Amino acid sequence: MFLRHLHFLKLVFLHSITAFGGPQAHLAMMMKTFVKQTPYVTEQELMEYNAFCQLLPGASSTQTLTLIGFKRGGVLLAVMTLLVWILPACSIMGALSFLVNFLDTDDGTLKIFKFIVPMAAGFLIYACVSAFRYSVNNKITFIIAVVTGLITFLFFGRPFIVPLLIVLGGFVTNLSKKRIPQVEIKPGKIRWWNFWLFGIIFILAGIFSEMARKDDWQYRKPVNLFENTYRMGSIVFGGGNVLMPIMYEQYSVRPDEIKKNNPKAIHIAKNEMLTGIGMVRATPGPVFSIASYTGGLALKDMGSGWQVCGVIIGMIAIFMPSALLVLFFFPIWNMLKKYSAIYRSLEGINAAVMGIMIGSTFYILKDISLFSFGYINFANLLVVAGTAGVLIFTRLPAPILVLACVALGYFL
DSSP, X not given: OTTTTHHHHHHHHXXXXXXXSHHHHHHHHHXXXXXXXXOSSOHHXXXXXXXXXXXXXXXXXXXHHHHHHHHHHXXXXXXXXXXHHHHXXXXXXXXXXXXXXXXXXXXXXXXXXTTHHHHHHHHHHHHHHHHHHHXXXXXXXXXXXXXXXXXXXXXXXXXXXXXXXXXXXXXXXXXXXXXXXXXXXXXXXXXXXXXXXXXXXXXHHHXXXXXXXXXXXXXXXXXXXXXXXXXXXXXXXXXXXXXXXXXXXXXXXXXXXXXXXXXXXXXXXHHHHHHHHHHHTTSSSOGGGHHXXXXXXXXXXXXXXXXXXXHHHHHHHHHHHHHHHXXXXXXXXXXXXXXXXXXXXXXXXXXXXXXXXXXXXXXXXXXXXXSSSOHHHHHHHHHHXXXXXXXXXXXXXXXXXXXXXXXXXXXX
């Protein structure tokens, strides 16, 4: 099986080391790599997977890529896809937890990434152009796309905005029942094992974490770390931009008060936490990989061996809920699509996703200096337009384009 899917896993690895820009840009890069370059999924399937994953808590780009692996080779390939995708970013962020005290973020080293944001905007423009004809094909879908785009731009990064817009988009197109009448559907069988596993781990982690705190276990920190991280991965909507403020509050703000009465509570210095939040944006792969960084810092006072364990605990605990939930709910979603109410909703859901992509594109563009007379401003405009043009009109692989933008940042 591994040999049969080796080319697919190779593409996943290349994607993992070149996917900058957060989940919106990741989707655009997936479209280039897994739809245009090698058609492992269709544009409609990718948009549907992304819309479905936006309705779940956790890392949406990670869940979308996991579903592509699931479609290709079932649960085993889905797990392999997940590991190949998260390991590079988690390894980088875990290593940074050892090096954070030696980093100087003002020494100019990170300037090689100065064109990554304009590049991500170019990728988003490409994704919008490629998927527009499949997502917007009549008046109502056009209206949904415009409205969701405007709301996304105004409230970008707010929790529950994206899933709420997707649900509302599906509701609007489901109001008309004339085009697709309901037919009788035979109920399918639901496999509950991974949902039960998700719930059992969630409950046991909470119980043992509270026991470790009350009874002051010698190794309470690893137990508390797993519970905190697993809980965040289970309830966070909105991606890494929502996760990072929650982590900052959990590990850096609250402990200032808690440590007065409980010196063994997990505490990460504010400057170290803010350094990680900045560095993860310059790291390819999922933004949720910051959990490896916080896991390492949480246990660093227990020695280097435990710090490595903290990196691993953070990686497993943050991504496990996402994987269990998406692999449980996706078969149910496939069954529900057979009902006309859900099928009618897909039209509005796809239009809402298109609007979210358009709104995200304009939100990123507003923070890029494009139209003044500065040297870098002209370079930003060139990178945005050049990235979009190369993606739309050529078959150049996405990793090569990313490396070119990094090289441009080095020389300019």
